[in-house]
Amino acid sequence: MNETFGAVLRRLRHDRGLTQERLAETAGISGQAVRLLETDRRRFPRPSTVAALADGLRCGPGDRELLLSASKRPSGQSRRLPSAPPDFTGRADEIKELAGFLTAGPATPAVPIAVITGMGGVGKTSLALKLAEGLAQHFPDGQLLLDLQGFGRSGALDPLAGLGVLLRSLGASDADLPTDVASASARFRSAVAGRRMLLILDNAADSAQVLPLLPGTSGTAVVVTSRRQLPELAGVRQIQLDAFSDQEALDLLGDVGGATVLAESDAAERIVRYCARLPLAVRIAGAHLIGRPASAVGVLADRLADLSDRMSMLDDHGRGVRSSIEVSVEQLTASSDPLDAAAGRLLPRLAVLDGADVSTRVASRVARVAPEQAERLLDRLADVSLMEALTPTRYRLHDLVAGYFDEIVPAAERRTVRCAALETYSAMVWQLSRMSRMPSGPREAWADEIWWADAADLQDRNKLLDLLDDERADLVATVRQAVEASPAEQALAVRLGVGIKYYGIARKRWAEWRDVAGAAAPAAVEALPKAMLFADHGLAQAELNDFGPAADALIRAVGELTSIEVPEYEVTTLANLSHVLERAGRTTEGLDYAARALDGALATGLGMEEAEALLVLGMLHGKLGSPERPAYFARAIEAMRSASSPRMLAMPFQMISHSYRETGDFAAAVESSAESLRLLMADNAGPYLPEAHEDLGWTRYLSGDAVGALEPLTEALRGAQEFQLWDREGSVRLRLAQVLTALDRRDEAREHLDRALEIYGSRGMAAADEARALLDKL
Secondary structure, eight states: OOOOHHHHHHHHHHHTTOOHHHHHHHHTSOHHHHHHHHTTSSOSOOHHHHHHHHHHTTOOHHHHHHHHHHHSOOOSOSEEOOOOOTTOOOOHHHHHHHHHHHTOGGGSOSSOEEEEEOSTTSSHHHHHHHHHHHTGGGOTTOEEEEEOOTTSTTOOOOHHHHHHHHHHHTTOOGGGOOSSHHHHHHHHHHHHTTOOOEEEEEEEOOHHHHGGGSOOSTTOEEEEEESSOOTTSTTOEEEEOOOOOHHHHHHHHHHHHOHHHHTOHHHHHHHHHHTTTOHHHHHHHHHTTTTOOTHHHHHHHHHHHSHHHHHHHTOTTTTSHHHHHHHHHHHHHTOSSHHHHHHHHHHHHHHHOOSSOEEHHHHHHHHTSOHHHHHHHHHHHHHTTSEEEEETTEEEEOHHHHHHHHTTSOHHHHHHHHHHHHHHHHHHHHHHHHHTTOOOOHHHHHOOGGGGGGGTTOOOHHHHHHHHHHHHHHHHHHHHHHTTSOHHHHHHHHHHHHHTHHHHHHHTOHHHHHHHHHHHGGGOOSHHHHHHHHHHHHHHHHHTTOHHHHHHHHHHHHHHHTTSOOHHHHHHHHHHHHHHHHHTTOHHHHHHHHHHHHHHHHHHTOHHHHHHHHHHHHHHHHHTTOTTHHHHHHHHHHHHHTTSOHHHHHHHHHHHHHHHHHTTOHHHHHHHHHHHHHHHHHTTOGGGHHHHHHHHHHHHHHTTOHHHHHHHHHHHHHHHHHTTOHHHHHHHHHHHHHHHHHTTOHHHHHHHHHHHHHHHHHTTOTHHHHHHHHHHHO
């Protein structure tokens, strides 16, 4: 058997005592290129590369001819396809589906056509070639590949020229080739009629380029690859290729890079994450590790962590990720189709946004076009596989596409885009505030009506809440980015941070409220918004049972309020602080702040704050064993009845239950919890019910009634899932696990703990440790 080019090159290099790096230096090519050639990852180098290597090796005529001969592709084969990459990985399901379709016989259309779409570098051509290898026996009359150059700088191949290539492959002479597309297409259909062949039309620009190249009768099957969706091709089987799974990406990295990858699994996982699991990027990263020690895996991961370094490392001399993305973008922006060109202009602006995905609403504001036009532009970007359509109104930009634009979008344009997104989110949360029927206070007085003008079209509160649910991850990411940026972005982050309270409370999105308020607070310049943000940060942390940091944030808020005159808000903040201090076990501080809150409430006539201060004083006195607790509770309930709604009245009963529970008076605790739940159910309180059900169930369990605890806890879990309250779901599952363990239903308990650990662990919450500890006991 003839030696491969890699084997010849490796033998000649060894004969001369050269390392790969030394040969690369003398030949004037990269060390990576030498490694790829010697391992047969690139089997047929260009003549110029062969000549450079021969010069670097100082080859005589004989060895030079040997290198040149080994570099040539075999001729005279009926299968005129290159081989699939030797390290081809994954795609088993896609191969099975397409192979079954292309060989289904009578069940298949006269000419079965499979279309493989996806972004550049996702492995469309490799999949087509691997598919062809497995189908060789089904198409004994030959397999042909035509590169349509649809996404390349030289321009798409004209259908007439493509037909000429195909006809020559089938034996036609140049003199016999038709000179118009219709005649050439008819000649091609005649030439393949009655043959069992497989035709791969690779890298198609659009359907118009493909249609004249299709056979007309049964026997021949077609595989088309394209970065663009091809809806005009009727009766096809289409596969949209996505990036690899984590395991597939790791397998490919190991196949390319060698055994050193397996020795550094953590670093390897980082590499595939930085490569966004894109096969092209993973393959290039693996090539950097060929023949390198295990320590190189960690070094490469560290280099890829830097975004600008990442794009350079994955470039591969103009044939890598950057070049692949450039070609797609250049084709859009240079297109004569106005929609293509507009989509190309929008793409870099979308890449600036620091969220996981983008909505048509945000895109329309960033592009300064109507939402309907923004949707058309996003659809076009999805058509050419530069974005992914997640839902009819949400789209995702590939990580490496975003990384490509990170290098080239000017700073001024970045500021403009981020400000547009912040203004959009801010308008939505402040529009919600106008619908929330909250009592007027310093927050409402601080706001400017122009802030919500952009959301005037959102008049349905439930639909607005649903929109904010969809946007919440991107909203948080954008605020975190903004507070580290320009003063204009910081000011908008503060505006948004102060306004998001209404959403946090309405949807019980405590984590998002905490993250936005906590990020924005240091960026606030004026005392009032700074105080509101610190207070909100503390209240959100308290809802997540993180009472120590919550108290510290509220103390900072009280400190800011001493410099301005907002007595009602100061009383409210003092009351909240005293309650959080009680929860944190800081009794002495709590008594001081509660007394200040009560004095302020009585002086300003604030009934709700009076009730809360009395409640906290009762709870604190209960911890001290004081007989004054019931009297404080009775005064608090009376004050609350005259100052609030039934829903608000449920809150003090829940607090009273906690106080009695902590001191072992379980009969009074169960009675108060049940009354709190009754009030909320009568008021149809929706997302507030899971907490009340959990509270009653847990109180029953602590009183010794494990069986009676199951029903309210099960209902709490159902409600937490219905309203997507992940923090409540995690807490309820911990409670259920302990109750089920007490009832000796350990398998069910373990299932709840596994899920709780998943919920808390994915968010880095301390409660994950509690879940692990309970699992260990099982």
